[in-house]
Amino acid sequence: MIYAYMESGWLITSENVHLAPPGYVKEFEGYVKEYQNAMNEPLKDNQINVLLLVSIANDILKDLAFKLRTNLRDAYNYFIKKHLEGNKDFFNYEVNSVLDYGGLCAMKTLNNLESIHKLAEHELEENILATSRSIFESYLYMVALNRSEEFFEENILNANHEQPVSIASLAKQSKYRQDRQLYNSFFRESSRFVHLDVLSAQAYFKEYQPFTEINRSLIAYVIGVTFAVLNLEQISMFKECDDQFCKDISYLVEHAKKDLLDGYRLIASIPSSQSGMYDKLKQRLEN
Numbered sequence: 001m002i003y004a005y006m007e008s009g010w011l012i013t014s015e016n017v018h019l020a021p022p023g024y025v026k027e028f029e030g031y032v033k034e035y036q037n038a039m040n041e042p043l044k045d046n047q048i049n050v051l052l053l054v055s056i057a058n059d060i061l062k063d064l065a066f067k068l069r070t071n072l073r074d075a076y077n078y079f080i081k082k083h084l085e086g087n088k089d090f091f092n093y094e095v096n097s098v099l100d101y102g103g104l105c106a107m108k109t110l111n112n113l114e115s116i117h118k119l120a121e122h123e124l125e126e127n128i129l130a131t132s133r134s135i136f137e138s139y140l141y142m143v144a145l146n147r148s149e150e151f152f153e154e155n156i157l158n159a160n161h162e163q164p165v166s167i168a169s170l171a172k173q174s175k176y177r178q179d180r181q182l183y184n185s186f187f188r189e190s191s192r193f194v195h196l197d198v199l200s201a202q203a204y205f206k207e208y209q210p211f212t213e214i215n216r217s218l219i220a221y222v223i224g225v226t227f228a229v230l231n232l233e234q235i236s237m238f239k240e241c242d243d244q245f246c247k248d249i250s251y252l253v254e255h256a257k258k259d260l261l262d263g264y265r266l267i268a269s270i271p272s273s274q275s276g277m278y279d280k281l282k283q284r285l286e287n
Contacts, residue, residue, distance in 0.1 A: 050212050050270075057266050058215050064263050065221040068194070068256055069113055071237055072228050075252055076106045080237060082245050098145055098152050102235045116224045123217040126193040132224035133190040138229050140170040140179065142234030147175060177182040178284035185277040186223070214273045222263055226281055229256045257285045 012028045017056045019030075041049055064144045084103045088094075095101050098118075111133050155165050164268050171183035235241070236249035264282045267273050 012207055013125055045286045054212060054214060057270060059100055060266060061214065061222055061263055064259055065218060066117075068225045068259065069117055069230065071252060072113060072225065072232060074248060075232055076110050078248070079103070079106050079232075079245065081240075082242050084242075095156065097240070099158055100239050101145070101152065102142070102238055104140065105231065106235060108137055109112060109138055113224070113228055116221055120217050120221045123215065125217040125220045128220035128224060129190040130193040132220065132227055133187060133194065135224055135227040136182070136187060136190075137167055138244045139231040139234060140167060140174060142231055143174050143176070143179065144170050146234055146237050147173065150185060161194065176284060176287055178251060178287060179282050180253065182284065183275070185280060189277070212272055214267055214270055219267060219273065222260065222267075223281065226260055229253060229260065230284065240277060261285055277279055 012025055017025060037049060041052060080103055083099050084090075086203060088100070088103070093100075093104065112131050115131050116128050119131065141156075146156070159165075167182060167187060171179045171187070174180065232249060233253045236246050236253070261282060264278050264285075267278055
């Protein structure tokens with residue numbers, strides 16, 4: 001009935017059907033039947049059933065995001081338990097080593113993922129992107145720590161708080177060229193939902209077509225999970241990490257990347273959901 005309402009512009013129920021002109025009722029019922037037929041129609045070669053394809057895509061992406069969120073939660077807790085439990089006072093947490101800082105970012109990412117999961121329940125795309133932005137920042141710091149042994153001492157342990165390291169500089173210095181591209185596309189775009197402006201207002205009130213476009217909050221969820229996977233991968237590359245932990249995480253990340261690539265290919269199959277940013281995310285996952 002929602003599809004019929006969005007296509008016709010009116011909602012006809014048993015309570016008001018006697019008030020509606022016959023032509024309106026016929027048109028409304030036609031859209032109801034159109035949707036039912038689309039949902040029950042088998043997929044055919046060389047024929048795109050957009051309504052059914054979008055419905056299936058939403059289910060697949062939801063399952064993907066939920067599964068990876070659970071795997072990531074276990075993996076980050078694995079890192080914390082393996083490297084920090086018994087060695088750290090979590091009520092008076094101090095950062096004295098790369099592992100300490102990795103643990104702090106792991107705990108932050110766990111909270112970010114939990115927030116994203118709750119926000120997705122209410123389809124708050126903009127807030128999910130703003131939270132994913134925070135995971136992207138953590139990821140760039142992990143990349144920097146793996147790039148330079150001096151980075152921790154110079155920019156974290158003895159950080160100059162009057163001139164902090166900028167995210168732009170971290171992206172520019174990253175060894176992954178896609179990070180610079182993602183800074184220009186994803187980070188700047190998501191920053192609009194943190195630092196509000198006129199364009200932010202337009203984005204907040206922009207409507208999407210739920211029957212012909214993939215649920216945008218699910219896409220945002222997948223983006224957040226993507227950065228959480230990349231962040232975990234960088235943490236596992238710390239030379240201080242336990243060997244078995246690194247092997248276990250390498251296996252998890254490899255399979256998570258394959259699943260995410262399939263997810264982005266699925267998103268790209270819907271013309272209305274295509275974006276150059278998704279291509280950059282795919283390229284980074286393939287790197």
